[in-house]
Amino acid sequence: xxxxxxTGEMLVFIDRATGEDHFSDAFEYEEFxxxxxxxxxxxxxxxxxxxDVKMAGSNxxxxxxxxxxxxxxxxxxxxxxxxxxxxxxxxxxMNLLGFKEC
Numbered sequence: 001x002x003x004x005x006x007t008g009e010m011l012v013f014i015d016r017a018t019g020e021d022h023f024s025d026a027f028e029y030e031e032f033x034x035x036x037x038x039x040x041x042x043x044x045x046x047x048x049x050x051x052d053v054k055m056a057g058s059n060x061x062x063x064x065x066x067x068x069x070x071x072x073x074x075x076x077x078x079x080x081x082x083x084x085x086x087x088x089x090x091x092x093x094m095n096l097l098g099f100k101e102c
Contacts, residue, residue: 046076
């Protein structure tokens with residue numbers, strides 16, 4: 001079950017059971033079954049672990065213009081933007097049997 005919390009200008013969707021952030025209104029989403037199910041539009045991209053995601057319509061600041069071509073040896077991985085932004089990790093304790101028991 002997900003609830004919403006307004007932080008002034010941004011709407012953040014939070015898991016009621018764990019209190020963890022799931023996503024914000026910066027991502028396009030659709031509600032189904034009276035808001036019980038949310039479908040979030042995500043995109044695949046190449047990201048580095050210490051790299052910030054540039055959202056559509058964002059304005060790059062002048063001090064971020066460090067384009068010297070040096071990436072510090074870090075390799076970009078293909079990830080879903082939502083997973084990268086909120087730093088989601090795979091749930092190791094859940095398997096099909098455990099899911100059916102819930």
